[in-house]
Amino acid sequence: EAQVTQNPRYLITVTGKKLTVTCSQNMNHEYMSWYRQDPGLGLRQIYYSMNVEVTDKGDVPEGYKVSRKEKRNFPLILESPSPNQTSLYFCASSLVVGRQPQHFGDGTRLSIL
Amino acid sequence: KQEVTQIPAALSVPEGENLVLNCSFTDSAIYNLQWFRQDPGKGLTSLLLIQSSQREQTSGRLNASLDKSSGRSTLYIAASQPGDSATYLCAVMFSGGYNKLIFGAGTRLAVHP
Helix, strand or coil: CCCCEECCCCEEEECCEEEEEEEEEECCEEEEEEEEEEEECEEEEEEEECCCEEEEEECCCCEEECCCCCCCCEEEECCCCCHHHCEEEEEEEEEECCCCCEEEECCCCEEEC | CCCCEEEEEEEEEEECEEEEEEEEEEECCEEEEEEEEECCCCEEEEEEEEECCCCCCEECCCEEEEEEEEEEEEEECCCHHHHHHHEEEEEEEECCCCCCCCCCEEEEEEEEE
């Protein structure tokens, strides 16, 4: 089954404790992206990747890192999480950006205390 | 600034009604427009993708139209059912920002029996 898989689905942690949210797609998609969704602000892009070893900042990249060492994986790293990063996070992918629909994972709800 | 607006924010209708959800965007130079459905606790499900060269797309009871010159798209849902209850999101990929989607705030739809 074609899908985008995120882990964990839920996480409660404390300020400053490094964490990684994994994202994996099994559709051989070139493009992958991370969004966060906040009440009143909607979905906003954090980082994106056009292909392996090619990543770039989105609209709200501060406090986040990403890497794209393999085509299928695009982890989101919070080196020193803070409470303002409490949010619902989504990973997305598409075969060719702009020409194919983007497919989203089920989301990861992060709570930073 | 490139923005996407959805009206109404919420809608409650009886089962069987045909309904229209509206999406407007501030810049007519777009690559594509995508409609999503989001269920509580779930990710986004892609419903329809309209390329900038297209006027409409259909899938089952759903029909989405695009009018770039006026900066508008509509999602038409025929013969609504309780299972259609969800939040519907409109997202635009603007030219010059082809690597990301700009989302509207969504329309929360409730279809009651």
